[in-house]
Amino acid sequence: MPAGPKGDCFGAANTTNYNAAAAPRNDGTTTFPQQQQSTTTDPVNPYPILPITGYLCTMSDLLVNKVANSGLITLDLGQFLPKGEIKVFDLKDFLFMGLILKEKDYREALKARTWEEFEGQNVAVTCTTDAIIPVWAFMLAVTYLEPVAKDVFLGTAEEMHKHLLLKNIEGVAVEPYTEQRIVVKGCGETPIDNVAYAAITKVLRPVAKSIMYGEPCSTVPIYKKK
Structure with a gap:
């Protein structure tokens, strides 16, 4: 049975007189009959059975219409998640016996290394062993990575990933959210770190009319401009 046009679950083109009661269905929808074509009688049920055609109106249709007319802006933090792979530059590969960083050997190894694999990439500089790495060693690696990488981060x-998420949130243009009622979406397909919710609150608080958390159908108030 066809669903009605978006925004009108009864069907915008339907002008037929509804001369039969709406019939609830087990799947959560309700059928609104367009016309009565014929009637039959069930020997067990004395009431007439009406073969009908009509549009289906679901609870989701009604919810979408309600949300669309509410003036709320839903903000999904998933749009700020970093795109692409994060490459790791691991200093353990330059340690003597996996424990000691020799300055001369390290400098020569960096000079001789090719860096094409990091071109245009987000690069995390770290050391995955328990060796004590001097600060200058990380700084030296960054001097080689910065000219080719998209971004370099120590960690x-x-x-x-968290750093890039926060960077994306802090760089959001606030104009579309100025004096708006905003719902920060609370449930998504991808888990999002709690720091992101704190960060977006910090960004929106100075400009928003109100901030809520959750879904448009069920929100928790966070802030309301006085």
Whole structure:
């Protein structure tokens, strides 16, 4: 049975007189009959059975219409998640016996290395062993990575992922959210670190009319401009 046009679950073109009661269905929808074509009688059920055609109106249709007319802006933080792979530059590969960093050998190894694999990439500079690495060693690696990489971060790949997420949020243009009622989406397909929710609140607080958390159908108030 066809669904009605978007925004009108009864069907915008339907002008037939509804002369039969709406019939609830087990799947959560309700059928609104367009016309009565014929009637039959069930020997067990004395009431007439009406073969009908009509549009289906679902609860999701009604919810979409309600949300669309509410003036709320839903903000999904998933749009700020970093795109692409994070490459790792691991200083453990330059350690003597996996424990000691020899300055002369390290400098020569960096000079002789090719850097094409990091071109245009987000690179996390780290050391995955328990060796004590002097600060200058990380700084020296960055001097080689910065000219070719998209971004360089000192830390693990997971830490860089969080860094890039926050960087994307802090760089958002606030004009579309100025004096708006905003719902920060709380449930998504991809888990998002809690720091992202704090960061977007910090960005939106000075400009938003109100901030809520959750879904448009069920929100928790966070902030309302006085």
